[in-house]
Amino acid sequence: xxxxxxARALLATGPICDSCLxxxxxxxxxxxxxxxxxxxxxxxxxxxxxxxxxxxxxxxCWVCEGYCGTFDVLAETIVExxxxxxxxxxxxxxxxxxxxxxxxxxxxxxxxLEIDSGETLKREVNREVGRRVGxxxxxxxxxxxxxxxxxIDLAAFDPLELEDDVDRVTSHxxxxxxxxxxxxxxxRKLERDIPQTEWPxxxxxxxxxxxxxxxxEPCDYCGGSGYLxxxxxxxxxxxxxxxxxxxxEGTFHGAGREDVDxxxxxxxxxxxxxxKRPRERSPDVEALEREINAAADGQVEVEGLRLATYEMVxxxxxxxxxxHYRAEVAFDDAVxxxxxxxxxxxxxxxxxxxxxxxxxxxxxxxxxxxxTVYGIDGELRSPTEAVVTxxxxxxxxxxxLISSDNGRTEPSLAGLLxxxxxxxxxxxxxxxxxxxxxxxEEFFRDEPRA
Ligand SMILES: [Zn+2]
Ligand SMILES: [Zn+2]
Numbered sequence: 001x002x003x004x005x006x007a008r009a010l011l012a013t014g015p016i017c018d019s020c021l022x023x024x025x026x027x028x029x030x031x032x033x034x035x036x037x038x039x040x041x042x043x044x045x046x047x048x049x050x051x052x053x054x055x056x057x058x059x060x061c062w063v064c065e066g067y068c069g070t071f072d073v074l075a076e077t078i079v080e081x082x083x084x085x086x087x088x089x090x091x092x093x094x095x096x097x098x099x100x101x102x103x104x105x106x107x108x109x110x111x112x113l114e115i116d117s118g119e120t121l122k123r124e125v126n127r128e129v130g131r132r133v134g135x136x137x138x139x140x141x142x143x144x145x146x147x148x149x150x151x152i153d154l155a156a157f158d159p160l161e162l163e164d165d166v167d168r169v170t171s172h173x174x175x176x177x178x179x180x181x182x183x184x185x186x187x188r189k190l191e192r193d194i195p196q197t198e199w200p201x202x203x204x205x206x207x208x209x210x211x212x213x214x215x216x217e218p219c220d221y222c223g224g225s226g227y228l229x230x231x232x233x234x235x236x237x238x239x240x241x242x243x244x245x246x247x248x249e250g251t252f253h254g255a256g257r258e259d260v261d262x263x264x265x266x267x268x269x270x271x272x273x274x275x276k277r278p279r280e281r282s283p284d285v286e287a288l289e290r291e292i293n294a295a296a297d298g299q300v301e302v303e304g305l306r307l308a309t310y311e312m313v314x315x316x317x318x319x320x321x322x323x324h325y326r327a328e329v330a331f332d333d334a335v336x337x338x339x340x341x342x343x344x345x346x347x348x349x350x351x352x353x354x355x356x357x358x359x360x361x362x363x364x365x366x367x368x369x370x371x372t373v374y375g376i377d378g379e380l381r382s383p384t385e386a387v388v389t390x391x392x393x394x395x396x397x398x399x400x401l402i403s404s405d406n407g408r409t410e411p412s413l414a415g416l417l418x419x420x421x422x423x424x425x426x427x428x429x430x431x432x433x434x435x436x437x438x439x440x441e442e443f444f445r446d447e448p449r450a
Pocket of ligand 2: 201202203204205206207208209219220221222223224225226227
């Protein structure tokens with residue numbers, strides 16, 4: 001059969017619109033819409049038969065029942081729904097009721113065509129509405145991870161009712177989803193006893209309320225705040241980023257975390273702040289950084305803020321990192337310079353066996369880890385006090401490397417010196433990728449800062 005014979009067979013099934021007539025030939029030629037394909041076939045047949053040209057309005061089409069006439073109005077509704085939202089990439093998807101798949105199969109079957117010839121109504125809706133949204137907004141289509149996603153539910157509106165009330169589409173039929181946006185940076189925690197993330201009080205479950213004889217009263221344990229600590233790195237950083245991106249809420253993702261009583265200084269620790277439903281995706285990160293640091297008032301500092309991709313969250317959480325530490329150590333018995341130097345030389349480059357420390361969450365399965373001390377150095381301040389600096393593999397328990405944790409870490413500074421040793425103050429001074437830095441350009445959406 002020739003293409004005109006096929007078209008004649010399709011038209012014989014009943015009234016069909018240009019798009020539905022053209023769609024079984026979607027693979028023929030390029031740069032044409034299905035409606036243009038259908039219209040040319042209808043024109044060709046009218047001329048061949050010398051019959052009057054009789055177009056069919058989509059509203060009268062038995063295959064799409066009017067939906068092929070709604071592309072413009074759907075695109076307009078989506079563009080309206082995206083008003084006030086900043087985005088560079090988009091995608092349009094649709095839910096098409098099964099009835100239309102059946103109609104399309106029936107159409108092809110009746111005309112003697114392959115049941116899957118051309119393309120589906122769903123693909124045409126997605127492409128045609130998507131094209132119009134792109135033209136109206138200047139955004140690029142992205143199938144991977146678009147900034148915004150509009151899903152059309154064809155079952156949620158009736159094309160035949162659209163002319164009276166265009167807004168009928170808006171409320172039910174289009175779901176506009178805004179994907180999260182991400183800001184990467186490094187934080188420093190300049191004071192002790194600040195957790196990285198919010199730490200709700202375990203006694204009251206974060207409510208700040210306990211039940212007393214008189215009814216509800218402030219929780220004794222947390223003083224009614226609901227939190228065990230007054231603030232956290234997350235609480236310092238998050239509100240500013242969420243506000244700068246005009247989002248609904250934010251989530252803090254850190255590249256590991258230091259103990260609450262340890263400072264995080266010098267090089268800082270990588271983090272990503274994820275903002276849900278951002279209406280602004282490209283805030284001025286330098287201004288944001290200044291704002292956070294001014295408000296944090298010396299407790300916390302951030303630096304190197306940049307706009308990051310979605311992949312940066314996994315990068316920060318999964319990338320193997322080594323840590324630099326500075327520990328102040330107290331010994332029970334006096335230690336000589338020679339003993340101290342000999343013990344450090346022993347630990348330098350050694351691989352430790354560490355049984356899960358007693359202080360660590362007891363719900364965590366106990367096991368023995370092996371971790372390498374890449375480098376260690378120190379200075380004896382007095383016979384019973386020292387400062388130790390070290391660079392260790394990720395996951396190394398530093399307090400236990402010093403104390404031995406009752407023999408659960410082997411070797412240890414305490415074990416080698418044959419005296420009790422304890423970390424009295426711990427600082428993390430750097431967190432860096434084992435194989436390569438965290439900050440690879442492919443994980444950023446903006447240009448490197450000068
Ligand atoms: Zn149609
Ligand atoms: Zn409480």
